[in-house]
Every structure is written in structure tokens, then in C-alpha cells.
Amino acid sequence: MSIVIEHLNYIYMSGGPYETHALHDVSLTIEDGEFVGLIGHTGSGKSTLVQHLNGLIMPASGRVLVDGMDLSDKQTDRRAIRQKVGLVFQYPENQLFEETVEKDIAFGPKNLGLNEAEIDRRVRDAMRRVALDYDALHDRSVFELSGGQMRRVAIAGVLAMEPRVLVLDEPCAGLDPRGREEILGLIRDLHREAGTTVVMVSHSMDDVASLAERVIVMNHGEVVMDGTPRDVFACGEELRGMGLDVPQAAQLAQKLRERGFGIPQGIYRIEEIRAEIARIAAQGGRHA
Amino acid sequence: MLKDITLGQYFPGHSPIHRMDPRMKLILTIAYIVGVFMVSNLPGYALALAFLYLVVRLSGIRFAYLLKGVKPLRFIILFTFVLNLLFTEGETVLFSLGFFTLTAEALESATFFALRLVFLVMGTSVLTLTTSPVQLTDGLERLMRPLQRFHFPAHELAMMMTIALRFIPTLLEETDKIQKAQMARGADFESGNLLARAKAMIPLLVPLFVSAFRRANDLAMAMEARCYRGGDHRTRLRELRYTRLDAIGALATAAFIAVVVLEGRLLG
Numbered sequence: 001m002s003i004v005i006e007h008l009n010y011i012y013m014s015g016g017p018y019e020t021h022a023l024h025d026v027s028l029t030i031e032d033g034e035f036v037g038l039i040g041h042t043g044s045g046k047s048t049l050v051q052h053l054n055g056l057i058m059p060a061s062g063r064v065l066v067d068g069m070d071l072s073d074k075q076t077d078r079r080a081i082r083q084k085v086g087l088v089f090q091y092p093e094n095q096l097f098e099e100t101v102e103k104d105i106a107f108g109p110k111n112l113g114l115n116e117a118e119i120d121r122r123v124r125d126a127m128r129r130v131a132l133d134y135d136a137l138h139d140r141s142v143f144e145l146s147g148g149q150m151r152r153v154a155i156a157g158v159l160a161m162e163p164r165v166l167v168l169d170e171p172c173a174g175l176d177p178r179g180r181e182e183i184l185g186l187i188r189d190l191h192r193e194a195g196t197t198v199v200m201v202s203h204s205m206d207d208v209a210s211l212a213e214r215v216i217v218m219n220h221g222e223v224v225m226d227g228t229p230r231d232v233f234a235c236g237e238e239l240r241g242m243g244l245d246v247p248q249a250a251q252l253a254q255k256l257r258e259r260g261f262g263i264p265q266g267i268y269r270i271e272e273i274r275a276e277i278a279r280i281a282a283q284g285g286r287h288a
Numbered sequence: 289m290l291k292d293i294t295l296g297q298y299f300p301g302h303s304p305i306h307r308m309d310p311r312m313k314l315i316l317t318i319a320y321i322v323g324v325f326m327v328s329n330l331p332g333y334a335l336a337l338a339f340l341y342l343v344v345r346l347s348g349i350r351f352a353y354l355l356k357g358v359k360p361l362r363f364i365i366l367f368t369f370v371l372n373l374l375f376t377e378g379e380t381v382l383f384s385l386g387f388f389t390l391t392a393e394a395l396e397s398a399t400f401f402a403l404r405l406v407f408l409v410m411g412t413s414v415l416t417l418t419t420s421p422v423q424l425t426d427g428l429e430r431l432m433r434p435l436q437r438f439h440f441p442a443h444e445l446a447m448m449m450t451i452a453l454r455f456i457p458t459l460l461e462e463t464d465k466i467q468k469a470q471m472a473r474g475a476d477f478e479s480g481n482l483l484a485r486a487k488a489m490i491p492l493l494v495p496l497f498v499s500a501f502r503r504a505n506d507l508a509m510a511m512e513a514r515c516y517r518g519g520d521h522r523t524r525l526r527e528l529r530y531t532r533l534d535a536i537g538a539l540a541t542a543a544f545i546a547v548v549v550l551e552g553r554l555l556g
Contacts, residue, residue: 051468054472056468056471056472079474079476082471082472082473082474083474086472087469087472089465089468089469089472092469094462094465094466094469094495094498094499095466095469095470095473095491095495096495097490097491097494097495097498107470107473107474107475107491108473108474111473111474111475111476112474143498157473158472158473161473161474
């Protein structure tokens, strides 16, 4: 199931004094099973773009096709689209409202009109995927949980819709390092085990580097780069010019190169730079 | 939907009307409304319209924009008009159908009531469009200050208004975000009967209240951290001062009221 975006434009507060052109002629295709990292500084149009993917906002011009269905078409069933494309907003724990964890996660499946047994199965399954213990937590109040647990409940609420595509807007924002690791781990597992297509919006180049197979860079409402992490993170100057940066491993590789160490180009992962440093250390330090 | 709310909207500018003292603007708005309510014939309303038009022209706001502000109230105005039409007693019968009789007096009184409402809304709109919320509450606080002698919490009231106004856009944005998040989980806010729609609001209202209380708590803490302890001994960054503009405005409004009263006497 692919998502095709054709010449998408979006304008906020059209016609008013505060009109802003948020998206400018964006065209891209997200294939089934991909893991896409979407990066760009604040106000680059990332969040606006992801809200188009399940029809929460409608294009000013251009088309978005999910599984061949045009989202602007009045005939298209919005709820079916929102079931296929799950969207986890920034700080999703702010949307929790039910009395218990179980009821909150069941909100989405209930809206889909599923029967009790199926809802129960999905709640248990979603909780397992986000590593929350069903027996211990299902009847607890969502407001008694820790920040990281609340975030996972909110993600489970979207996973319970069993979407084919999962879109996450800054899923790790405001979490401590351990919470961040846990969230990234569950996204990785979801992609690898369930084969879910993932689009992850992030400010953290390291998060994107550790997970994404494809990186899309946005600037001023336009897609400016689109390629493998290796190709995109090789353009350090351009990224810095847009208020972004490269992953720490790539920064370290660059610094070592400047000091005269023979580190090959295109390194952006922690494991790669670790291997390179080990290789150089084994050779006995600085080479000619 | 939420973006269409223009209540209390402020149009930044540097016109003479913008530069007037908020206290004077508040007083003159009230005076103008009192003046409009003293009008008792059509030429008087023409005068009130001319005066309002002059003020709006001076402020640099498009008159059409002001009329747009009346639009949401059209049903209330229509309702008042119809009620007055039906229940005003009169002798000069214009039209009669069964138990319903339309009299000239009823038509006159209904028209005047509707016009008064329109002028009330437009007059206060000029005030809110040309005065920033901060200035407005500042002006209110100063006007209410004499009442503090009778333990009237003027400063607290003004501070509450300032905070409420400050958070309207924030909470609107928050509402929009939560609504979208629930829609992403298949929630439906647009269809169903009244009960279904009211129930659909729960997933929206609970998170909104939670976040509003959290914000209130944070704000209270931040204010205390900056040693806020109410209005006593507080000095201000911008002292309010009456200028020549205010004198001109006061004279013009006084002249308007005088003409309205005289004209009412002359024409009956």
C-alpha cells in the first residue's frame, strides 16, 4: 500500500493578513514497507505534510493518494483512510481522556465499529507491542502513569487501529534518554516484525540515522533532499545551512578526517565509526 | 471553523483612534451607546451612523469588516425585531391578517430596537478593534480603581481578564490539535444526533481541561517565581495619560449627544 503525493500545496489562513504558504509543490511516493525519516527545522512544513497523509487537512491544490484512493474525493471514506494510516501526534499523551488505559486504547477500534472480542484482542496486542503489561496496567487510570508510559499508551491507541502505515510526529520529544530508547526500540520492532511502513518526523539526526532507510529533508515547505541516509548525511554543509546537522557519528568522522585520520566518506552510524576507530587503533594510530 | 471567531479581535494600527487613552475610549463608547439609545427617529440614526462612520474612517479599519462582526448576531437581531413587531401595541393599523395586526408603531419600535442592537455591536467593535487587550484591561483597571475603597477587587479582575484573553488563542490551538488527534483515531465530531455529538465532545473536553489546569498551575508558579503578590504597590511600565486626542474625542462625542438630544426635541 503506497502513498502518492502529487504537486501538493497548502496555505494557512488563506487570503488573510497572516497568510503562509506552508507547503510548496511537494511530490513524493512512499512505498509499502519503507522506513522514512522526515527532517527539517521548525516551520519547514513537516507537521503540515504528515497531516495530509490521513486527510486531516485537505490540500489547497494537488493530490494525495492512499492505496489509490484520492483523499480530496468526497466519496473516499475518511475513517477507512485513518484506519490505514495511523498518525501519532507530537506529545500524544495530551490526547488521553478515558478512565482506564484499556478504555483509552479501545477508543480507536470502537470507532471502527469492531466487536468486543476483536477490540479486546487488539488492545492486548497493542499493549504487548509497546511493552506495557496488560494485567498490571489495563484498569489503571491513564493519569497515574509515568510520562513514558503515557506516551506508550497513546501510541498503543493508534496501533490498535492496526494501520498499515504509521506516521509519528516527533515521537521522542520531551522524553529522557531511557524513554527515548524504549520508544525507538518499539518503532524499530514494529517495522521489522509487523512490516509496518513508518514515517517518522524528527529533529534528532541520530534517531533518524539509527532507524531510517530513506531520509526526506524539508525546508520552507519544499522537499529539498530525498535519498538514503548515507547520501543525505554526506551533505553536511547544506544541512547546516538549513539549521539542521548530521548525526554525531558523521560529525566525529569529519573531525577525525580533519585531523588527518583516514576515515572514509559516508559514515553516519555509531557502529560504523566505532569499527573505523577500532581499525585505526589496531593499525597503531595516525597514518601518514 | 475555530479560525472564524473574531470576538475581541484587535487590528494593530497607529491611527488617532488607536492612540487614544483606553480609559477615554471606554467612557466614550459607553457614552455613544447611551446616545444611540436616546435617539428616537430615523434622522437621529442617520446621525449616529455618520458619527460611527467618521470614527471608523479615522481608525483605518474597513467599514465592511465592522459589518461582518454583526453577522453572527443576525438571528438575535431578527428575533428582537420579530418580537417587537408582534407585541407592541399601536393604533395605526397598516395590515391585518386574522389575529395578527401590524401597526405603524410596532414597525417603528421593532426597527429602532434592531438598529440599537446593531449600533451597540458596531460601537463596541470599534473599541475592541482599536484597543489591544492589554490596553483594554489596563484601562478597565484604572477606571475601576475608585471602587477599591469598597474592597472591590479591581486589579484581580483586570488580571483575570488579561490572562483569559491571553489564553484564548492558545486553547483554540490546543483544541484544534486534540480534535485532530482524536479524528486520527476515528472519532467523528460532525455527524449523529445531538446526544451523539455531545458524547463525542468528551474525548475533546477531558484532555482540554487537563491541559488548561496544567497551564494554570504552571502560570501561577511562574508568576509567584517573579514575586507577584497582587496589585498593591505595583508600578507600571506604561502610565496612562490623557492627551489632546482624548479631549478632541470627548468633545466630539459630547457634541454628538447634544445634537441627538436637540434633534429629538425639535422633531419630536
